[in-house]
Amino acid sequence: MTTFVQLLFAGVALGAVYALIALGFTVVYRSSRVINFAQGELLAFGAFITSWLVLTANLPFWAAFVIGAVATALVGWAFQVFVLRFALGRPEFTIVMLTLGLATVLSSVLPTLFGNFPRSNGDVFGSSALHAGGFSFFWVQIWTIVAAIAVLLGYGAFSRFTKYGLAMRSAAIDPEAALAVGIPLRRVYATSWFIAGAVSCIGGVFLGGYPSSVSPTISDVALLAFPAIILGGLDSPSGAIVGGFVIGVVQELTQGYQPRYIPALGNDFYVIAPYVVMILVLLVKPYGLFGSKPAERL
Amino acid sequence: MRRRRITTGVVLCAAALVLAACSTSTGGGATTTSGSGTSATTMTTGPGVDTSTKTITLGVITPLTGPAALIGKPLTAGQQAYFDYVNAHGGIDGWKIKLDIMDDAYDPQKHVQDYNSMVGSVAFIAQSLGSPTTAAIESQAKANSVLLGTAAQSSAFVNESDNLVIGTPYAIDMANALDYITQGLGQKNAKFALVYQNDDYGADGMKGYKAAEAAYHFKSVAEVPYNVTDTSFTSQATALKSSGAQWVMVTAIPTAAATLIGTAAALKYFPHWVLQGPAWSEYLMTSTGVASGKPTPIEKAMVGAWVLGFEAAWGDTSVPGMSQFLSITKQYEPHQIPDGYYMYGYCLAEAEAKVIAKAISEHNLSRAGIVNAKEHLGTVDFGGLIPTATYTPANGPGDRQTDIGQVDLTSPGFLKIIKPYFESTVAQSMTFAAG
């Protein structure tokens, strides 16, 4: 039972990070129909720069966190404003490869700037844990869940109650109509990338918390989040977020129980299980569980 | 137009034919490469041996970038420092040693490319770091009798004539440690567990573990694998905790070991941790690897863990070779922090210098001559920095001794030797198949 509860908690904490990543994806996708394959690298960038600010520049953690989030947000924003903007209207292949190009560049810039070795994320929680009822819960994981929920609620409020949120939602529904009523599409897109960057940084810093560390492979986590987002629905932030939490829990539980009960599947199964599920679902519903087929014109 | 097109074609063909006259063998087109043959002083030479400047060029293929750079950089520095010292003191019988260093980022493909690029111009490879990378060039090296200074403790290479391996294989370290715990400390009835990486390295640890289990019949309650890509060790930590293991042997890499131990500590599970050499790094303790750096979150949980190895404690002047080692380091690598891989590289260079000296004394610096020198090297004394090794045509591990260090905040490199070199009966009887 202890094992189950521990794994479940770890899964929820991991799921919180996936939910943040999912939010980053859907914000960009909903406003501009772009899937940001560089989300993982933005996450890594945020984690590395925050860690560097704390460990080398000796800034207090919260200041470093804020600066790191802004820096990552700016990277995302800059990519949209200086690169992606010129690819408006291009075929999907071009858009996909552009974000992959960003990912490739970031994946080599990070070790060049920060070095390749794993390091602590510099947070203030360290290794402290809450012990209750025979279980141990790392404070950093508790705060991951709290922060993720706060960010998600905050974004929900932003989307529903502010002008920009409204603008983003309209751009998602019909870009041409939005333009027609005077919504500054370029600014909307740039804002969505800014938000995606900031949210990635938050996810990255928490992901690198104890007992994990910040290392270049931290970017791989985003690619594990993909299936969740697809299943939840690229169109629906709440669906994607739920998908994120589900995948996190499923991953921890699979990682914990599968090698013992079904050893024949090997030890890597938890990596591909979400993809297998996603592929099976897509065979039946090619636009995701909640997506709809776009009308095609000749 | 037509005339122009034909002219283009003819010109290109002619140019190609002229250039082709440069060489009649493929891959012979460019600069480098010293010839082979016999010089006037009846010294048989081979590639990489320049009799006019009396320089021997050796190749180094090592990760200088990427996560494995943590190992590659200091190891290479150790080799370079020793050879710098040798060159400054008359060389080896007047021959100077030059290192040609290439980065492979621990990628087998790059390793092969680097090997291909340098093999024609070096006498032998002074450093081929890593098991999968060395395996990638093994068959070619064997076919061309190129000696490989192999910086990898996996068992696959110890039985090969063309691999020069110093130090003790992982499997033997594991067996020695279990011997000490069950026999030496009388812990025969305790519960043991093994955490191992899901690859050849882990398989080596498992080999030693199983050999000891067969000999001493201790109770093994868990054998838990993990993948290099795993970031969460909750499942492994909970599995170990519920098994009730009191001694946990860890065949892992530093990040994995650290995450595992940290997770276990949070679960209030504190067994005796016994780490194999590669699972340890001084960077697990502080951000800079020395006491003045910022402590890492798992620093406290690591204190008291055992680390298996075959090296002397840095700075232990009771060891005969230590003072020369320290003074050479001070002179040629003054910024080097206490690091086991640096010491390893230094010792590897020492062994290689002896191979070269023997080859020179037999007037045979050809490829085959160098491999022959290694096979007949006999005993090599490293002044206690690592155990004395023996190399014979029968091959096998150079030595079978292990020492045990304990993580301690006040010692240099954070390790304090608690059990000096020893060799168990189990280890003596272990055999290794050719790779």
Next chain:
Amino acid sequence: MTAVMSPGLRRFTKPATVVAILVVALLLPFMLSDYWLSTAAFVLIAAIGALGLEVLTGRTGQISLGHAFFLATGAYVAGWIGGNEHMSAAVWLPAAGIVAGVLGAVVGPFALRLRGLYLAIVTIGLVYIGQYLAATWTGFSEGAGGRSIPDVTFGSLNFTNGFSLGSLSINRNGCYYYLALIILVLAMLYVRNVTRSTLGRSMVAVRDRELAAAVLGVNVARTKVRAFVISSALAGISGALYGAFLSFVVPQEWGLVLSIQYVVMIVVGGMTSLWGPVLGSIFVIGLPALLQDVSSSIPFLSNGSNNGVIAPSDAANIVFGVVLVAFLILEPRGVVGIGHRIAGLARRRAAAQAAQAAQAPPPDTTTPTNPTSHEEVQATS
């Protein structure tokens, strides 16, 4: 969709020029150092795989990030048939292509259901599944530690020892170079025939306006599946040669990064051109080799001795990313497209001069030079 080709570029597909290029290619191994010869062999081997991707993505418009999966298949088939069953390359080389092609036929139908983004993500999943199988199916792949792939042998000819013909000696690198060259030439001839056939035209139709093509009677399903089969078969052969040349492969090789490299090859080279894959391959494989070679002379590139700022492999990666982005935005037709533009420019200048001399209005034969979506890319050869 008729093929329109700039007359300037036609120069490079005329028999005389092609023969000249072939002659240079045949003589190249004797002019290069071993380092560059092994790099050249890698270039040709990769070009075979890139050619496959060009057929699938460039010509048929199917986004695939799963190329690494088919390359891996070829390598492991080669390892199994050559290493475990000890058969000659005459068996495992075609077998690698066939097995990979069959798998391509299995994956192909996914493209019928899925579009664009979703297909891309499923192909990413394919790469992960491939790596999982490589690490777990130890009987076949020898697990996460990797496995050795035997050298190419054709009866008594073993590439490990090279090959001598009178006074000419060809070392191992040279052998692989020539084998890859022969296969690449055959593959290019095959693809050229495909592009001139009905299948080739159907592929372009499917790429440009799938719905319209279906309405016009093109069998979209069959076209897509055949594209996948051709693409993966070529990838299988390329992967098999690659594995044999490397002599040892680990599951980490076959990741998303490898797939992306192949996409960079076709984007930079030219997505619908026969020569595009070769040019792209020279760039993607050659650049890191070049940077490594000059790393001792360029101060900011780090190698063993100096303390440069950036590793050659990282520098190469950054260049790839930047170049990919630049080509996608500015010249989606790749280097071949740049060639078109230069040729077009030169021709128009010549035509303008001729017109001035004849005092007659210049004929309007301008070819489009604006970078538009790939729908207007010209098919060459």
